[in-house]
Amino acid sequence: MRLLVANANTTEATTQLCAAAARAAAAPGTEVIPATPAFGPATISTRAENAIAGHALLQLLAEHAGRVDAVVLAVSHDTALEAARQLMPCPVIGMTEAACLTACLVGARFGVLTLGNAGPYEELVARHGLATRCAGVLGLPIAPPEVLRDPAAAHAPILAGIEELAARADSVILAGAVLAGMDRALQPRAPVPLLDGIGCAVKLAEALVALKLPKPATGSFAAPVNRDTIGLAAPLAALLRGG
Amino acid sequence: MRLLVANANTTEATTQLCAAAARAAAAPGTEVIPATPAFGPATISTRAENAIAGHALLQLLAEHAGRVDAVVLAVSHDTALEAARQLMPCPVIGMTEAACLTACLVGARFGVLTLGNAGPYEELVARHGLATRCAGVLGLPIAPPEVLRDPAAAHAPILAGIEELAARADSVILAGAVLAGMDRALQPRAPVPLLDGIGCAVKLAEALVALKLPKPATGSFAAPVNRDTIGLAAPLAALLRGG
Amino acid sequence: MRLLVANANTTEATTQLCAAAARAAAAPGTEVIPATPAFGPATISTRAENAIAGHALLQLLAEHAGRVDAVVLAVSHDTALEAARQLMPCPVIGMTEAACLTACLVGARFGVLTLGNAGPYEELVARHGLATRCAGVLGLPIAPPEVLRDPAAAHAPILAGIEELAARADSVILAGAVLAGMDRALQPRAPVPLLDGIGCAVKLAEALVALKLPKPATGSFAAPVNRDTIGLAAPLAALLRGG
Amino acid sequence: MRLLVANANTTEATTQLCAAAARAAAAPGTEVIPATPAFGPATISTRAENAIAGHALLQLLAEHAGRVDAVVLAVSHDTALEAARQLMPCPVIGMTEAACLTACLVGARFGVLTLGNAGPYEELVARHGLATRCAGVLGLPIAPPEVLRDPAAAHAPILAGIEELAARADSVILAGAVLAGMDRALQPRAPVPLLDGIGCAVKLAEALVALKLPKPATGSFAAPVNRDTIGLAAPLAALLRGG
Amino acid sequence: MRLLVANANTTEATTQLCAAAARAAAAPGTEVIPATPAFGPATISTRAENAIAGHALLQLLAEHAGRVDAVVLAVSHDTALEAARQLMPCPVIGMTEAACLTACLVGARFGVLTLGNAGPYEELVARHGLATRCAGVLGLPIAPPEVLRDPAAAHAPILAGIEELAARADSVILAGAVLAGMDRALQPRAPVPLLDGIGCAVKLAEALVALKLPKPATGSFAAPVNRDTIGLAAPLAALLRGG
Amino acid sequence: MRLLVANANTTEATTQLCAAAARAAAAPGTEVIPATPAFGPATISTRAENAIAGHALLQLLAEHAGRVDAVVLAVSHDTALEAARQLMPCPVIGMTEAACLTACLVGARFGVLTLGNAGPYEELVARHGLATRCAGVLGLPIAPPEVLRDPAAAHAPILAGIEELAARADSVILAGAVLAGMDRALQPRAPVPLLDGIGCAVKLAEALVALKLPKPATGSFAAPVNRDTIGLAAPLAALLRGG
Secondary structure, eight states: OEEEEEESSSOHHHHHHHHHHHHHHSOTTOEEEEEOOSSEESSOOSHHHHHHHHHHHHHHHHHHTTTOSEEEEEOTTOTTHHHHHHHOSSOEEEHHHHHHHHHTTTOSOEEEEEESOSHHHHHHHHHTTOGGGEEEEEEESOOHHHHHHOGGGGHHHHHHHHHHHHTTOSEEEEESGGGTTHHHHHGGGOSSOEEEHHHHHHHHHHHHHHHTOOOOSSSTTSOOOSOOEESOOHHHHHHHHOO | OEEEEEESSSOHHHHHHHHHHHHHHSOTTOEEEEEOOSSEESSOOSHHHHHHHHHHHHHHHHHHTTTOSEEEEEOTTOTTHHHHHHHOSSOEEEHHHHHHHHHTTTOSOEEEEEESOSHHHHHHHHHTTOGGGEEEEEEESOOHHHHHHOGGGGHHHHHHHHHHHHTTOSEEEEESGGGTTHHHHHGGGOSSOEEEHHHHHHHHHHHHHHHTOOOOSSSTTSOOOSOOEESOOHHHHHHHHOO | OEEEEEESSSOHHHHHHHHHHHHHHSOTTOEEEEEOOSSEESSOOSHHHHHHHHHHHHHHHHHHTTTOSEEEEEOTTOTTHHHHHHHSSSOEEEHHHHHHHHHTTTOSOEEEEEESOSHHHHHHHHHTTOGGGEEEEEEESOOHHHHHHOGGGGHHHHHHHHHHHHTTOSEEEEESGGGTTHHHHHGGGOSSOEEEHHHHHHHHHHHHHHHTOOOOSSSTTSOOOSOOEESOOHHHHHHHHOO | OEEEEEESSSOHHHHHHHHHHHHHHSOTTOEEEEEOOSSEESSOOSHHHHHHHHHHHHHHHHHHTTTOSEEEEEOTTOTTHHHHHHHSSSOEEEHHHHHHHHHTTTOSOEEEEEESOSHHHHHHHHHTTOGGGEEEEEEESOOHHHHHHOHHHHHHHHHHHHHHHHTTOSEEEEESGGGTTHHHHHGGGOSSOEEEHHHHHHHHHHHHHHHTOOOOSSSTTSOOOSOOEESOOHHHHHHHHOO | OEEEEEESSSOHHHHHHHHHHHHHHSOTTOEEEEEOOSSEESSOOSHHHHHHHHHHHHHHHHHHTTTOSEEEEEOTTOTTHHHHHHHSSSOEEEHHHHHHHHHHTTOSOEEEEEESOSHHHHHHHHHTTOGGGEEEEEEESOOHHHHHHOGGGGHHHHHHHHHHHHTTOSEEEEESGGGTTHHHHHGGGOSSOEEEHHHHHHHHHHHHHHHTOOOOSSSTTSOOOSOOEESOOHHHHHHHHOO | OEEEEEOSSSOHHHHHHHHHHHHHHSOTTOEEEEEOOSSEESSOOSHHHHHHHHHHHHHHHHHHTTTOSEEEEOOTTOTTHHHHHHHOSSOEEEHHHHHHHHHTTTOSOEEEEEESOSHHHHHHHHHTTOGGGEEEEEEESOOHHHHHHOGGGGHHHHHHHHHHHHTTOSEEEEESGGGTTHHHHHGGGOSSOEEEHHHHHHHHHHHHHHHTOOOOSSSTTSOOOSOOEESOOHHHHHHHHOO
């Protein structure tokens, strides 16, 4: 199967980091196709950037519609996830969504460790309807670009955060595209399972593709049809027009 | 005060309808400035269109940043509301948000009447944290463009829906930009108060401007600063760069 | 418009403090009419006092029914709010209710700072259906009469409480009638917007009056009619008899 | 033990009906002492009446403080329950509260059948924190005085309501002081247990008295002390002054 | 009445401790009948042990079906409570359930103090639908067998835990069969009421027996009938066969 | 990988039906190993049977501990799921749990269609923390053994139920071990995706095995150790003893 790993920010290094984590998790028959939006924020750390990136991401996905079997959103905010799920003819999985759902399979409650503000991740967990499964979100005061430059320097504070969350959580999600793959380095020293959104999303995408579920024909996740637009990139406009 | 009434779709007729409703509600000193995005969906009735419109809306708002005292989002999905609130240096109010909060002041529970799928409005009410105040969302199978063409034809089914909701709700929100101002025609025949999002939002915007509250200096609603972007319209990129 | 600012305790100094805060927030055409109950607790800091004050407040409001355009309850417990809303022929707004709803317009989550037990305010926020928007209630061990005597002495501990709440909240509500107006002194040193219930309630009352919404004709907020009583003050008995 | 059965409205017939139901449920050593407020609404069917009755009830309870071992509130709105619990030196039980908690012991979810508006009972169940245990509230359009005059005439519609609720509930609460004791007549024809608030409250009051639990010395249920008031009945003022 | 006090683990000393606490709480006419399962865990401190003990407990109860008037489950996990309630022809009360419901009668929120992991008790409170009434669960790192050997040694840390919980709770539940009866020793030094599950359950069982409620004839708590099984103890198989 | 498909009732035909559905969903390298308990209920349709089956299931799993790579519980009540997850050294997935989590990936809200009482499934969804994602549970009055005998006869009423749920749900879960595999027959006529718990669980089990997550070393899902028991089957006692 062909799996699109779509970043929502425009930093190619993050795309590559996520693609590497995806390839490490992928089954033999899964081809990972990385993609980076043509416009938008360099990284997403504000609500405004996240909203803008939603359009950039949908435009990017539309370019691949019909040519991939599934999509993993390589952005820890699960940017435009429900919109992408409605828009695309194939399964779409968010990386934090995937980590949360996988965490539900390994214990009662999960913790979320992220870089920056905790609030938006609490809202994200609630948007996924999983607030009662979440033991807490811990936002560390570390800037994502620092981690891209020197991942090892972040290991100590991140491990301390994991220990803090593990006192009340059965697993810990490392939420942040720049943390993709860091679970492999830290798991040996962690008291509970560490969940990497990209790895989880790749496995769930493979599972969904195998299940061959149709799209809903009714309701708010049915494919758009006959939607008129102005000024959008041609593939996106075409997908909204449907037919 | 200068009040931007910003549509999120590209249908100028809807913008004008909302601007008229805004002017009818505005205080003498409030100047209503209508605005329509340069790109995006003709109307928003799918999740994908809503995500795209978020970018279009933020670009539109950025063009007015610093030159208006408050913003009302003339789109019943409260598209990109939190992002706009973070981005702009002035108060930003969503029309459905405004109707929901106003409804809290007139009774215990409100109903929501809309055109099309009810699901996204249930999610919107929950996103605003008001699920326990909502007695139900009723989605009528009427297309918004039909209402623009012939509003009077929709009066009968909408009144029937109001009656149905009023059996368990103390007020009813008419959710949909194309319904802006219809409360004036239907109120005399309705058993409970009808809430028009545009009217409510205008009054709340005036109230907020009068309160002169500062923006939060910390947390996820603090103004963006030093955010790098690629390919965005200049005013939007500038606002994200801050300073 | 004529705006009744009704205290629910019998301390005239608190009534005057709230009336001053109301006048500072009122629009030019708004006349503030302060009122103090004829009987009841000197201040409300227990559940029993709050229940008794409910009757005292309704009796006070009934004396003004038909002669004011709106009512602001100048009591941070929003004492008998829903009862007053049902009883009176005009809009009635609670000061903490108003602050909570206004807080919803400036960020995702608000904190509440009060004097004394936090528990009843947590219950009040839940009664308003806003528990998921509330980041926490902080009850400082300061007696309200001390603040009336020497407000400046309370500034330091209150600012410390604001800082503590601002770590997880986008705004902070100063809940307590004796804190009315203190936001003006503390805002310059606070990292997030401070919300004064009286100010917020005045603006929301003006907004509601402008919207000219009718009372619900059905449900539990419809005006009482044909209700028989014994031993009540004449205006209150008359209002319950209706007609 | 001496058990005060305190009505919150001023209709002596309701007091006597509840006292009879209480005596039928009471253990041999329990003396039932009926009491009716000196002022207030004839019956409580609006929010305003309920608030006024709260004061009337507390005044009534204060007259018996120290001379009874427990109190049952013979009013289905659980009027001023938490205030009474704080104020009195002995256990205080609400009749609907008692029925709800007892219902938790006989099945997963209970239904509530009442006369008039369902909304306030939904709020009451939520105030008790039991919303997830409640399968629904059904409000029958029957006036309480009619039932006092001719209880048998109400049997048929009430049984129909019980059947409707039993489709999704494991028990049904008959909520309304005028329904006190009606469970005995209807139980043989009902598919699920019928819960009479007075009967449940009497048994829970006896249980609490036997457990000899102290009052909390801290928090919002600790006894009032040093509370100054104006114009209250002497016993109530004395109880608030404490000492 | 004959009251079965049924342990769910196989430690006879715990059964006797609970029986003693039950006798101390029982009314004169209540005969306490202790019972211990024939197989299963020595103590229950893991989820797996709790599941196994559910079967052991039901087998034990079935041996007494028809020969007791009510059952108290002397196990703080309320093991197999709903199953036992459905199975038995008489009332069945869980000890932690009983403490939680009783706590609802003495204040707004209760704390839970236990030995070992707090998580399962948080889930138990949620299973009972009482999460909003619970101020927190505190799990002390003390092994139950240590308390059986030397109860007095645990008094100091348990009192410290009670103090911690009382800062935000109106009462504290001592959750753990080995803590049965310890409330009598600690109450004089505690700021809030201490709730012993066995004592509460005995009083609620007596109350339920007096109310003479029938079993539901429909729904998931109706008695089993015509259920075929393999390899179960004869009394349990017979009870499932019903008739 | 070796995947244990463990029934919790003693009806071998159900085990075989689930094993066939599992094989249809399994990846080439997955060997499906069916297993049926040695004792317990023939089918599970009451709470009591479910509790007994928990022990039977854990005994069955213990016999395979260390010899399988993952376990799927072939019982729609997710019987003893959390206990099994704690007990076993490998991943354990419940079939309804799996369907619910998969449903979260295809839309906003799912419906659940089952045979018999809806109540226990509403509780199960709530136990999984997914109540806000569930649009409703529909319990059809069809006995499971009838479906085993003549599956085709059930197609019409089940399709009608799917249509009813699809009006407010984006997918429908067929909950019931005897419905395993029926999705393949009905999907072509259904407007939304149909989710078969066994198929979903097999894919999630394969995903979890591939992720190679460790067990939590702390908290209530850590492996039991040093737990003493009486009268249990040797493999189960050994697993609880640990080491």
